Amino acid sequence: MSSIEEKITANFDGIEVRKIEEGRIEVKTKKEALLSTLNFLKDEGYGHLGLVSCVDRIEEGIFELVYILSRYLVGGEVAVDQASLIVKTEVPRGNPTLVTSVKVFETAEPYERELHEMFGIVFSGHPRLTPLFLERDIDLPPMRKDFDTRKYVEEEFESIPPVED
Amino acid sequence: MDRRQLIKWLKEPLKMSNKYSLHVVYFCTGCGIIEIPPSITARWDAERFGVKPVATPRQANLFLITGYVSLKTLKPIIRTYEQMPAPKYTVAFGSCPIDGGMYWDSYNTINHLDKYIPIDGYIAGCMPRPEAVFAGITHLWTLIDEGKADGYKKYRRNYSQYRSNQERLYGELGWPPRFETEGLENE
Amino acid sequence: MEIISEKKKGGSSRELELYFGPQHLGMIGNFSITLNVRGDRIVRAEANPGYLHRGFEKLMEGRSWIQNFPLVCRVNVIEPGSMEMVYSTAVENLAGVKVPPRGKYIRCIYLELSRIASHLFGLWAYSKTLGFETVGGWAMYHRDLILDLFEELTGGRVYNIYIWPGGVRRDLPEGFEERTKDVLHEIGEKVPDYNQTFFENRLFHERARGVGVVSREEAMNTGGTGQVLRATGLEYDIRKVEPYGVYDEIDWDVPTREDGDAYSRIMVVRDEMIESVHAIFKLFDKLPGGPVYNKIPNPFKWNIPEGETYVRLESSRGELGLYLASDGGRKPYRAHFRTPSYPHGLTILEKALAGESISDTGNIMISLYVTAPEIDR
């Protein structure tokens, strides 16, 4: 039985696999190959999508999407060999669109909703990209690095005058 | 009940009954809520003083805002406050409703709650212990006694200011003004 | 065709739209569920979070590594201990700080105590939604006893900030072990009472059995962890499969049930509390001497090398994770919490509620351990 790293490199071209620490393996994939990678990993037993996250690499001009996959282990199985995978892909900041992974992992639905709201990433094919947390529309999605929350608070909240009796 | 109490009851039944029958409607806005259950259960038992949580704002006369107020929560808070029958009192928990507390720079929490609804008392601390809650309530009693807990009157008087602040925050509020906004400012 | 899709979206006019929360006595936490109801049956439920959104992850990017401790523990007010643990483990991983053995043991004792406190809070919430304030009052009283221990240990009742990169902030005070054991004995003595009035109450069985069933496949597909999975018979516990602290050094069991309904989940919670009590005794027995923390550099000038890490641990509600990235500066570059209530409250809850009676909304929600603040963050 070959390790998961070998399997991934054997099945996909242009994919970077790297062990970053004990029990964590980073898998960097192309935007186009993301769904097939996730599908493959799910079939390999990585059925637990822990987290879908996004890192705003503003200097490189990209959004780095992070999918954390692990196995549902039971009994005496210990995760030392069955490392969690950190699957990464990049989308350009100028045109942040990506195909949704809801069809592979149902769990991704609220995460992608949140990322849409917080980073402005459009997940095509997502069942409901409605606002999740925020009440009012903010022009710039707030989790982006160029969104200055202190300035926003200063402008929007502090400018409202106190009520004088 | 000693004689002084009795005389007080006969003289000012409104104040006395409001003091000793504080029915609470609360918003679980964050951390402060964690100390509400201890205050109403076995250890502290707020019902000794007639403080009792009720289901809807219509039945309540004390509004506890237990912590920071996010934008999404403020709207229900305003609605709930307006649905309470007068006389009504509001007490805000923790440092956050006063000036934002540790969330002073968050894009989703408003920093000064009293810009949008009147607050009769603050209980400072992050978050206030049950003892502080009781201290706050006894302080509210003295405020009621002295007639200083008049936030609802203030709200009525300055409704146009409150309403305009609320609308600046949200644009459309989704419900018509509670009182007439015109012509009140001059009074 | 259009009419059908519109109906699906907007619902038929005969359906009632009912708001369960945010201002609702049955709602624990500031959360809202929009129920589409026909008769007393829920046709469709839509979770509506965000009432507690503070933008923690944005705030954390603006504060230094140590300044973030007061923030992270406030992500979840019910069990702040696990939040401190996950953050400081992540920082330790990135900075390469090691924890001395006594520190590890004390951390685990503290975590187990806060797990019991959290479960007791959950028991209060659950019994309250069933209208069983009696048991809820007892549970809240017992939780307070544990909070008193925390107060002695750290000075704070709820937000302790006890766990620290490199260990814990201070050693256990004199006689703390005995007092902890006394409290645990006092709670343990009441377990038969709890059993008799609540867990073995026939009406509790009637209310909870067969309600809000989440099958194992469904739970695994939708990211369920913690009690949701263990109630379906799967022995999945991060403390076992990816041990942290000293959980692999002591001997303890993962309680499970088979049916996947609200009853099973609550019974798993009960068994876990008992298991935690036993674990604490075992931890005290093995508690080694030595320092409780390793020194860290001056926090104001602490640069952590570039890198990223994903840490996960078992909180009282399920798998708690933190994805933490550093760009080599004094502040985190990106932090993202994977909170157990997120999939439980946004995906599983919506599915579990459909088809149930509105009487069971709170029942199902609390049995899934949906905690609003950690969804919203």
Place this chain on the structure above:
Amino acid sequence: MLEAILVVAFGGALVSYFLGRWTSRIRDYFALGVWIAILGMTSYLHQIEPKISTFYPGFLGYDLSLRITSLSWLFAVTVAAVSVLVIIYSFRYIKGHEKRNLFYFLLLLVNGGMMGITLSGDLLSFYIFWEIASWSTFLLISFNRGKALPAGLRYVVMSVIGSAAMLVATLSLYSSYGTLALSDLSTHLATAGGGYVIFIFLLFFVSFGVKNAIVPFHTWLPPAHSEAPAPFSAVLSGLLVKMGTYGLILIFYLIAGMKIFLGLGTGIWSFHYIISALAGVTIVVPSFIAVLQDDAKKTLAWSTVGQAGYIVLGVSFGTGLALAAGIFHFLNHAMFKSLLFMSIGTVERKTSTRDLNELGGLVKRTPVLFVVTLVGAAGLIGIPLTNGFFSKWMLYKTLILEGNPFLAFAALVGTWGTVLYSYRLIHNVFFGQLPEKYRDVTRTSFSTYLPMVILSIAIVFFGVFPGFLLGEINVVTTSLGFTPLDVQLWGISSDSGTVNTLNILAALAVVGVMVWYLFRSSAETTEVSQEDSYTAGAPVPQGRFTYTADFYRPLEKIIRPYLKDRIEDFYGMLVGFVGVLSDTVRRIYTGYVGTYVAYILALLAAVLLVQLGWKPW
């Protein structure tokens, strides 16, 4: 005088038909005038000596006669009064309908037929008027076409069975005794054998039971009531169905007499007890079926079946108090059920739906309609100080004190069904958020309100002063051989004193005023709009914030399995069975439903057999 009434009734029907071709307004007022005249004439006959007059000598060699007694007067005056109100109500309701001329003609014909039934002095003229009423009823039920046609057909089939049964019994009586006059028959039947009496009773029971919708024969009623035009539903439910009651009283107490009727069989196997048990079933099951209906008129229709159960129970139980209760309940039912059908008809006209799940919030638009409907529903439930309370109270009392707690239980549980569906009716039509589509519902005209207001006043008036009606009823029961009741203007005596409505009224008024004063003297209120309602903090969602659909779903889950209309299934099976049998017949009469023919043929065969002298007993 008696002839004059019928001449006016039927002549008026014809004249109004031809008048209507000329001008509709005059026709309306003419029809109203005719029936006011009839009402006047009938009232004039109050407490007249019983008399008989022959109005058509030699119909097929037999003299047809008319007859008035206190019993028939009571029914006749009710028919006349409700007819007047229904005609007033129809002014507006039927306005603009293309066949309104026919509607008036048929309505007047039905009412005339009912006058004839109540005033007829022998069974043959009874039968003739019965048929006139029945056939014009069929046309009226199917008046709206569409779904109304099968409803009418179903009615006509059941009705033909009933008529045939009556014809058989009538012919049999004639062949046995050579007379059909009501006054003569009673002396003859007193000497007849028990088996023959049961045979006659059963045939008449089938006939009147169909009309009265007693449980095995009730299936025609719900669709017919719900599909008929609203004014006619009121007539149908308030009056026509109760012609069956009149027939039952006639045959049980007038022709046969109390002794024979109560003497058939012993214990729980006696004839009247079995009918009472059937009536008990008629109370309980339809009342709970009504709870599950989504259609407002269907609810009322099933309710009619249930209330008819109370009336039949009163008639068949066999004590003076019970009979008085039965007759009283008939009068009350005529009041509140006509009222309810009228008000639901108005609602349907205004909103063009009667689906209880679609309606809501109308109290803000039509407050008067709400109040009259509320009074009607209160009468239906039997809230004290409405007329329904008193008749039910009398019935329960006699059931309990005569040692029949189980029948009393059935009746009381039926009341709870009544409470449930009445409240749902009120709630779903009038309460809840006013939907957007009903924002511009206008108030109705005076002529629509007038009959409803009169009826609701009558409900309260006779609830407070039941003595007015009970006095009349007392005369009737006394004339049928029962010991007179101790009736006062505001009550009736019981073993524990007098039920005194005035006491209740005074207490309620005084306490009510005190509570009202307490309410008024405390802090003032501010009126708020419907949108300002508790929603856990969210704004009110438009149009989707009313709990109407599946109002009693938790209950439904429990009781629906038990409440399937099994009799309907049984008939369906029977029809299927007969359909197979009559396949050949169907081939001959192409295009017509063979089963109905088979029914008729079978009954004709029975008639012939009886005429040939076959005696099955």
Place this chain on the structure above:
Amino acid sequence: MVGMKIAGIIFSPIIGVITGLLLTGAARKMVARVEWRYGPPILQPVIDLIKLFFQRPPSHGKTFDYGLIASLAGSIVLVLFLPVGRLCPLSEGGGLLLITYLILIGPLGMALSGGEGANPYVSIGISRKLILSLGYEVTLLLILLSVMSEYDTISIFNVVRAQSENGWSLFSWPLVIPGLAYLLILPAILGVKPFDVASAPQEISSGPHVEYGGKYLALSKLEGGLSEFIGIALFVNLFLGGWSIPGSLHLPAGVLGVFLGVLVFLAKVAFVFSLNVTVSASFPRLRVEQAVKYLWSWPAFIGLVGLIIVSAL
């Protein structure tokens, strides 16, 4: 005799209202003690009432006001028809049958009032209340019929008088069977746990009371206390012999006797009530269909057996 009647008319509603209030207060105290709390002062409901009458609540319209007034008035009138001790001003007319109908005015008035409040929680609460009422009413009717058949009267006053001569019905054969059934459904009649489905605050935000504030809530609380009093008073009158004391003791005649009779009666009411409250504190709430299923199983069966035995004997 007339004097006593007038005294009854004046005092029995007052006694009913005050007892209802005090029972509510006592219940809160007792429940608090079960939950290891100290509990509110026993007069807390009175304080609440005073406050509520001073508040300025919103109104939803005429039906909203008058429905509630009718509800309270109906309940107070009902007390006039119930023997309260020996005070029984109007109980000779109509008897138990009238009571079964007068009992409807309270809930239906509140239902109408709540209906105009136009809140679905109200509607759900009323729907539940009606379903639950149907649930216990089936058994209650069986019980009432048993009592009426056994004593061959429809007058509640005669029932009480017969008991004062022949001993309490609860301890006499065969009425002990319906008595037991009544005890089983009593929590449902009072609407305490596990049968507080109609006003479940955690499920439907206190149901029919959702839109009530200020004096509306005050009136509905008065009505609630009164209906609790009525539910227990009916039981005490039918099965615990009303004013009568067990054994060969007899109350003296005259005003003193009336006074003592009322005291004895109230003591019985308090006893039965405390029994129910302690039971209710140790149960969670049932769903409404579970409640109805329960009420239609054992209690209804026992009630039916009782009626069969009573009518057979």
